[in-house]
Amino acid sequence: MKSKTPKVLHEVCGRSLVGHVVSAARELGPEQLVVVVGHAREQVEGHLSAAYAGVRTAYQAEQHGTGHAVRIALQELGDTPHGTVIVACGDTPLLSGEALDALAATHAADGNAVTVLTAEVPDSTGYGRIVRDGASGAVTAIVEHKDATDAQRAIREINSGVFAFDGPLLADALGKVRTDNSQGEEYLTDVLGILREAGHRVGASVAVDHREILGINNRVQLAEARRLLNGRLLERAMLAGVTVVDPASVFVDVSVTFEQDAVVHPGTQLLGVTHLGEGAEVGPNSRLKDTVVGAGARVDNTVADGAEIGEAASVGPYAYLRPGTRLGVRAKAGTYVEMKNATIGEGTKVPHLSYVGDATIGEYTNIGAASVFVNYDGETKHHTTVGSHCKTGSDNMFVAPVTVGDGAYTAAGSVITKDVPPGSLAVARGQQRNIEGWVARKRPGSASAQAAQAAGTTLPGGENES
Secondary structure: OOOOOOHHHOEEOOEEHHHHHHHHHHOOOOOOOEEEEEOEHHHHHHHHHHHOOOOEEEEOOOOOOHHHHHHHHHHHHOOOOOOEEEEOOOOOOOOOHHHHHHHHHHHHHHOOOEEEEEEEOOOOOOOOEEEEOOOOOOEEEEEOHHHOOHHHHOOOEEEEEEEEEEHHHHHHHHOOOOOOOOOOOOOOOHHHHHHHHOOOOEEEEEOOOHHHHOOOOOHHHHHHHHHHHHHHHHHHHHHOOOEEOOHHHOEEOOOOEEOOOOEEOOOOEEEOOOEEOOOOEEOOOOEEEOOEEOOOOEEOOEEEEOOEEOOOOEEOOOEEEOOOOEEOOOOEEEEEEEEEEEEEOOOOEEEEEEEEEEEEEOOOOEEOOOOEEEOEOOOOEOOEEEOOOOEEOOOOEEEOOEEEOOOOEEOOOOEEOOOEOOOOEEOOOOOOOOOOOHHHHHOOOOHHHHHHHHOOOEOOOOOEOO
16 A cells, blocks of 8 residues: 555545445444454554444464464454354455345355355456366365466456354364465465365355455555445435436545435535435535535535534535534525634524634624634634624624624624624724825826826815816
8 A cells, every 4th residue: 555554444435444344244243343453453453442342353463364364363252153253354345234144144044164255357366266166066165366277367256355154163174274385374265175175065155246345455446446435325325316416526425324305516525424404405516524414405615524504504605614613594604704613593694705713693693794703812712692683794803702782783894892782883993084185195196196186186286187
């Protein structure tokens, strides 16, 4: 991966590679779930403990092959496991719970000692080949690419690295695995031959879609996995009643949820635990993370992070909703509006060119254009409260902490530093003074002076050209 980040912690659609596999495994409801860790142990264990409660880890201090890794996992469990043991690889983010469930079902139905998940792929280079009996079609061996003959390398059916084992038979066979191969490692695949030679049944479950077993070894493959998973997620959403205008330009995380008749326009990213309510419309060119969009709301050309957008609310274009923003029903955060840690009441509008930070605004209030809620004194953030049914003028500065009462008005250009009683008009600006003839005296001969003269202004000395 050429990265300081361990491979299995690279993300695809909002979830780590190992997280995808853990999530798929959890769909089976396993009694025990163990992740074998080696490289960057502390980082991987920290990630798993934070995101996946109940997952156990086993430390493989030296990497001596897949068979060795499974032995380490069984040692972590202590007693010989009974029932079915499923082994999967931590770098296969497209592996689904459905594929694992089908593997387990095939394993149980056929009474196998081991069942391998296989797939037929267009290019089998680098994968272990599935060798079958020519007459019965039974699996006789899995041969690693480096150890395969030319004839075996021509086989397109490959080992996914995912197996279902009979627990006690697996534990016994692992003790018989040898290391006389090109890598000098304990191959888990050798267990198949050991069990077969002992007279046990070895079977296979063929994946419906070979792409589910794709492993990640570089960033090209990471991007391809993201494209495939993103397409899967969008298809699922569209089949559930969501309109995605241009799936090629829309990106979603696995934790994003939708309700019926939501619409997603081109150039939109929906990340984290974002949710779109019924009939909500988002985009174009919007990026929402951990944001809830209420039913019927419209969000256009907007960046939102940790925000709540109420039903039928309107956001954008070119708005920025930062964490803690709460827009009420039919509220508006308009063009070039930024909000942070702000609660906006029902029907209230902040239409243009304003910053609202650390504030509470009541219902059906209108905030004038180019208003700023001045919340920071250089050391501490302070809160501003504006009541319901207020009308604040354009170019207002609300210097927190300050309160504007219900039904109050503020004049354009005011700097509000004191509380405004309900129903009052606050005017906090200097008196206007016109100095006639100033341009002609101070900027003689300028375009402005000529325009003023043409408009009939008085020249210095009392003359007038009009």
